[in-house]
Amino acid sequence: MKVLAVDIGGTKIAAAVWDGALGEVHRTPTGSDPWGSVTTLLDPLKDGIEAIGVGCGGPMSWPAGEVSPLNIPAWRGFPLRSELAARYGVPVRLHNDAVCMTIGEHWQGGWGTEDLMGMVVSTGVGGGLVSGGRVLNGAGGNAGHVGHVVVEAGGPLCPCGARGCLEAIARGPAIVAWAAKRGCSATTGVELAALASQGNAVALQAFARAGRAIGIGVGNAAVLLDLEVVAIGGGISQVPSLWPTLRLSLRAHAQIDYLKDLRVEPAALGQEAGLIGAAALFVDPDRYWTGD
Amino acid sequence: MKVLAVDIGGTKIAAAVWDGALGEVHRTPTGSDPWGSVTTLLDPLKDGIEAIGVGCGGPMSWPAGEVSPLNIPAWRGFPLRSELAARYGVPVRLHNDAVCMTIGEHWQGGWGTEDLMGMVVSTGVGGGLVSGGRVLNGAGGNAGHVGHVVVEAGGPLCPCGARGCLEAIARGPAIVAWAAKRGCSATTGVELAALASQGNAVALQAFARAGRAIGIGVGNAAVLLDLEVVAIGGGISQVPSLWPTLRLSLRAHAQIDYLKDLRVEPAALGQEAGLIGAAALFVDPDRYWTGD
Incomplete structure (x- = not known):
């Protein structure tokens, strides 16, 4: 399954395509127009993707995915999940960035x-x-x-x-x-x-x-x-x-x-743990996704 | 499903048959021979039972069910689960008494x-x-x-x-x-x-x-x-x-x-919560039992 994985923080946004493994990681500053930054980063990566998995700073409503990240003042109750679904036409799942990091460590960190x-x-x-x-x-x-x-x-x-x-x-x-x-x-x-x-x-x-x-x-x-x-x-x-x-x-x-x-x-996984966990929301939903 | 539910504490042992609802609760002091107390209490209740669910004071190995309850000094590494299975010839599941209380409250406590x-x-x-x-x-x-x-x-x-x-x-x-x-x-x-x-x-x-x-x-x-x-x-x-x-x-x-x-x-359930939860280890294992 080809999943576009996204990790949104107050300072920078990272994205990469997961297709059996994590591809090249692209980054951009979050800046004062975070939605503009997200779309500029994701638009060139969207070809052939079947889903988008996102980790984002909290708080947020879950699983609805309306986000109010402490470190992104431009977003208060921003409907990130539904906006991404509308723009890219694929299913979107979104979770707290630290939860995605945890999922990444469990899935691919080799902890046993x-x-x-x-x-x-x-x-x-x-x-x-x-x-x-x-x-x-x-x-x-x-x-x-x-x-x-x-x-x-x-x-x-x-x-x-x-x-x-x-x-x-x-x-x-x-x-x-x-x-x-x-x-x-x-x-x-x-x-x-x-x-x-x-x-x-x-x-x-x-x-x-x-x-x-x-x-x-x-x-x-x-x-x-x-x-x-x-x-x-x-x-x-x-x-x-x-x-x-x-x-x-x-x-x-x-x-x-x-x-x-x-x-x-x-x-174990460094900065890529969050992206790997965001991909897992779709790649292994039995373990990592119980939302709608 | 007809389950014999047992709750073993340092002072007393309680047992009742679950058959769609909890039947009459029988009690006996734990005493200095806890295995004798358990069998004296359970023997008259065993007819037609398909399984035995037990809550017991910890610590214990889980799911193996070797118990060393702090308040039952006569049992140190006592293989309660396998001894019950051998004597009564039915499957036995055993968990910490506070876990059984919690399961009972979730299952039948009406908390929503x-x-x-x-x-x-x-x-x-x-x-x-x-x-x-x-x-x-x-x-x-x-x-x-x-x-x-x-x-x-x-x-x-x-x-x-x-x-x-x-x-x-x-x-x-x-x-x-x-x-x-x-x-x-x-x-x-x-x-x-x-x-x-x-x-x-x-x-x-x-x-x-x-x-x-x-x-x-x-x-x-x-x-x-x-x-x-x-x-x-x-x-x-x-x-x-x-x-x-x-x-x-x-x-x-x-x-x-x-x-x-x-x-x-x-x-919500008072003293019977532990017995109800012990029964649930068999009646609703999808939610309440992941052991072997």
Whole structure:
């Protein structure tokens, strides 16, 4: 089956044709006219495609596919699924980008498990769940939002309104802000990661703190779902100083016997996981699509 | 289909025949010879049964059904599933008692949802998950262990080895111990609940503290699974002073938009939920049984 796979984020949009394997990946900036960017990217790729699978930043209505991505202010309640179907004349399926990343990791990541959480630690903290070999959607397509698990009751305020959510501590801008309050000059996660790699104490502490929080959040998900694998992607996950405290915190907080072989590792597929998962919405719907 | 449903706990064993509806419930103390108690209870009920469904306290291997219930010291690695199959000559399926309670609530509780967590707050804190209308098992049958979600990082030590698990705060003996340290004379949850109903300040605080912890644990599960309903049973859940802080804490910690209609309520089916769920392992296996 020939599927056009699309991954829509706040900064860039990626697309590739899946035809037994993922073809060349095309990219364009999202810009201020995201629909214009999407169509400019997809129009040259549409020949012979039978379906379009899309991963997009949330929140969204699911499976209706009306999207209001936090990082794409031009779209609020935008009917992305139906607009794509109307323009390209093929079936369209759409899911949260972190869910598509998770599906990609389960389908093609080589993990050898039916119980996996995918996680993206970047500007936000997102995730998705595969349990018993099937993706979980929850009542409204929002299952997997590990960023809003409370890891520090009464902790820092989260944009969702609660206190102490994992995302309020471990998303890139929160890590940078914590370091800035302690005199660190970095204004982006990349800058802060560079300082950490040079041994800057505040930068190291900032990532260590985020790692501790991620360890609790990952442990909570693993204990609740009896997971075997947690695959973590996103820019922040590539900072080495995050991982030692992540593993220590996980060990301390997830001691129950059945988690003794839990593997928590960097995602296997890199940036293409989301595109591969978007294709899987059509290529393997028995496991990855329960919507209409 | 005529199924013999069995619910095995540390204090008592219950059994009833399901034949389109649950028949009369027979009970016996578990005692020091649990296999003797089980067979004495089941032998008179075996005529014409086609299968035996069992809920039992964990931990256990699943689906093999070798049980080591925390509260039944006589059984450590006891091959309950195969022993029952050998004695009664019919297929046997066995799951965690809190999972069976959850299945019962989903199947017959009238909740009208496909995304539900069942929870038992009693001597321990157990649970089970239904997502998209199917029970979740996880890699080894342990999905739903909400009692080991961390709700207070660095908090009290849990028997599992971690600190700050929900069970370490909200199980009956932990609530009683917390109150005892503050001068309260109650030695059981029932006595402490009686004191709370008379307005005893320490007893009220003890249940309020447990309610706060339950609110965080329930919120974490709901955000991660995008649940619509959490049905809470067990003796501790029947103490009225638990609920106001449970609801306040839930509101504070689960603010994300998609949880605004989440219902957290006392379980609908009472003590029979576990028996009904045990029967469902055979009556509706497409939704409730994925083991061998």
